[in-house]
Amino acid sequence: MRRCIIIFMLTVFSISEGATQVALLDRVYDFIQNNELQRAEEAILKAEKNVATANDARTYYLKAFIYKELFHQSQSIERIAFRSKSLLSVLRCQQLDHDASFKKPLKELEDFITASLFNDGTEYYNAQHYKEAIQSFRVFTEIYKSEDSHWLDAYYFIGTSYYELKRIDSARYFLEFVKDRNYDQPLLYVDLAYLYFNQQLLDKAKDIIEEGLIHYPDYFDIQIAYLNILAGRGDYDTLEIIVEKFLSVNPENIEALLMAGTTYQKKRNEDTKDQYFLKSEDVYKKIIKIEPTNFDANYNLGVLYYNEAVDIVNKNDIDTDIDELTKVLERSTKLFEKALPLLLTIYNPENHNLKLLQALQAIYYNLNMKTELNEVNELIAKLSKGEG
Amino acid sequence: MSLTILRLAIILLFSLFFQRVTAQDYTQPQNRIKSIYIYNFIKDIQWPEQSSSEIRICLLERNALFTELEKLVATKNISSKSLTVTQIASLADCRPCSLIFIEEDQVKKDKLKRSDNCTSLIVTSGFYESSMSNIALMFQDNKLQFSINSTLCNTLGYKVSSHLLGLANQKLIQQ
Numbered sequence: 329m330r331r332c333i334i335i336f337m338l339t340v341f342s343i344s345e346g347a348t349q350v351a352l353l354d355r356v357y358d359f360i361q362n363n364e365l366q367r368a369e370e371a372i373l374k375a376e377k378n379v380a381t382a383n384d385a386r387t388y389y390l391k392a393f394i395y396k397e398l399f400h401q402s403q404s405i406e407r408i409a410f411r412s413k414s415l416l417s418v419l420r421c422q423q424l425d426h427d428a429s430f431k432k433p434l435k436e437l438e439d440f441i442t443a444s445l446f447n448d449g450t451e452y453y454n455a456q457h458y459k460e461a462i463q464s465f466r467v468f469t470e471i472y473k474s475e476d477s478h479w480l481d482a483y484y485f486i487g488t489s490y491y492e493l494k495r496i497d498s499a500r501y502f503l504e505f506v507k508d509r510n511y512d513q514p515l516l517y518v519d520l521a522y523l524y525f526n527q528q529l530l531d532k533a534k535d536i537i538e539e540g541l542i543h544y545p546d547y548f549d550i551q552i553a554y555l556n557i558l559a560g561r562g563d564y565d566t567l568e569i570i571v572e573k574f575l576s577v578n579p580e581n582i583e584a585l586l587m588a589g590t591t592y593q594k595k596r597n598e599d600t601k602d603q604y605f606l607k608s609e610d611v612y613k614k615i616i617k618i619e620p621t622n623f624d625a626n627y628n629l630g631v632l633y634y635n636e637a638v639d640i641v642n643k644n645d646i647d648t649d650i651d652e653l654t655k656v657l658e659r660s661t662k663l664f665e666k667a668l669p670l671l672l673t674i675y676n677p678e679n680h681n682l683k684l685l686q687a688l689q690a691i692y693y694n695l696n697m698k699t700e701l702n703e704v705n706e707l708i709a710k711l712s713k714g715e716g
Numbered sequence: 717m718s719l720t721i722l723r724l725a726i727i728l729l730f731s732l733f734f735q736r737v738t739a740q741d742y743t744q745p746q747n748r749i750k751s752i753y754i755y756n757f758i759k760d761i762q763w764p765e766q767s768s769s770e771i772r773i774c775l776l777e778r779n780a781l782f783t784e785l786e787k788l789v790a791t792k793n794i795s796s797k798s799l800t801v802t803q804i805a806s807l808a809d810c811r812p813c814s815l816i817f818i819e820e821d822q823v824k825k826d827k828l829k830r831s832d833n834c835t836s837l838i839v840t841s842g843f844y845e846s847s848m849s850n851i852a853l854m855f856q857d858n859k860l861q862f863s864i865n866s867t868l869c870n871t872l873g874y875k876v877s878s879h880l881l882g883l884a885n886q887k888l889i890q891q
Contacts, residue, residue, distance in 0.1 A: 635740055637745065641744075641745035641748050641749060642748055644748065644752060646751060646752055646755045646789065646792065647755075648752050658859070660745065664858070665858060686742075689742060691742075693746070694742065696855035696858065
């Protein structure tokens with residue numbers, strides 16, 4: 329870029345007249361050619377104050393160029409000020425450049441500055457410095473003249489930066505701003521859906537994610553967001569269909585399998601109990617086959633067996649005779665025994681999980697494993713006191 | 717010259733917010749099983765002649781089992797006698813009780829003993845004491861099972877049905 333601009337400068341000076349002005353600005357030009365930017369800066373500041381060159385478009389073009397180079401070469405915090413000075417000089421040059429002699433090189437300078445603003449913004453964003461990202465993108469949007477995808481990108485990142493900063497109203501404003509301008513970004517639907525979801529606007533969240541699915545039916549994150557929003561709405565009938573469709577394409581996606589498991593458990597009622605028990609058991613077993621120590625699958629399957637055992641006992645009323653009770657105990661005990669190794673697989677004595685300990689407590693109690701029950705009771709008591 | 721913008725990959729991680737299921741109240745199944753056993757014992761055992769119009773089940777504590785039993789027997793009658801659940805302070809108060817249910821931790825805590833004039837049917841849970849337990853509920857093979865102390869039942873005039881005797885696991889009290 330630099331080579332291109334210097335060649336153009338030579339052309340501009342060759343057609344210009346006015347010895348005084350040229351003498352002053354020639355010195356600046358020489359400093360630039362020799363990469364003596366400090367001296368070029370001092371010289372251009374003098375030229376700016378000189379009546380002969382103070383209102384010359386070339387002065388500000390050169391000034392813009394010098395500060396752009398200083399910005400480019402500097403690693404210090406000053407570089408931001410250099411870029412601002414370069415930008416102001418570009419604007420001043422544009423005001424003075426009545427015959428558009430500098431139109432093309434000014435455009436190049438402006439492009440460089442705007443690109444650097446955008447790139448700084450993305451770097452800040454990726455480094456999770458969201459306030460700085462917003463500042464860079466805001467300046468970018470103010471000087472960038474075309475309302476193209478870059479301009480929309482900047483607004484989109486402003487919106488998501490606000491989201492990260494938990495400034496939800498601002499985030500919503502900018503995300504809806506780009507949505508209204510048909511911004512082509514699948515994650516926009518995901519961001520807006522979660523934003524609405526967190527604002528308890530559950531219908532709006534569902535609508536936006538379904539709109540996203542129309543535009544990007546195979547986009548993974550949109551599908552995931554759709555599953556989450558259906559679960560959050562408690563729309564388990566639709567969720568069952570969608571999660572099974574998702575699993576037909578991603579059969580080993582552990583999170584989707586877990587969601588299927590909880591969906592089946594939510595859908596259990598008196599009529600569908602056995603069917604959904606088997607479906608839940610099946611998906612949890614599938615996860616354990618893929619990832620034997622998966623905490624959630626082992627925990628949920630263990631608790632599924634435990635709860636089934638409890639249900640088997642509880643559906644017997646006091647009129648149950650002892651013959652029948654013996655059969656009930658056979659079945660429920662087998663389920664308690666099936667639950668225990670699953671929970672022990674994920675038990676980590678170095679890192680106690682209260683829910684897991686409570687599930688173990690329930691099983692030890694019902695299997696009359698007194699020593700283990702006492703140990704777990706002590707651990708739960710410690711955890712409850714905040715000692716664990 | 718066109719604008720050269722670095723479009724960095726912005727990695728956003730989205731994951732599914734599945735839920736963990738919750739275990740139901742853990743003492744509840746055992747209380748239901750114990751209640752069913754108690755009710756069956758009352759049905760299958762013939763009491764010595766009693767003039768009372770009710771069958772009184774006594775517990776030493778007003779605990780979860782007490783609540784479960786009270787709820788389950790509320791509308792029940794056996795041989796035209798209603799069933800009630802009562803708390804007693806100690807075995808010295810056993811006189812009005814048709815059946816007394818004692819847990820292992822209670823006997824350890826209070827060093828309970830059957831007094832000479834206590835003729836109530838005593839069901840013990842988790843332990844067997846030949847001078848006290850008419851029936852003992854105990855775990856074997858991870859299941860709650862029961863044994864009948866026929867000697868004590870005979871001494872106190874209780875007639876245990878052959879059906880109930882057939883279902884008992886006498887090995888529990890022979891060990």
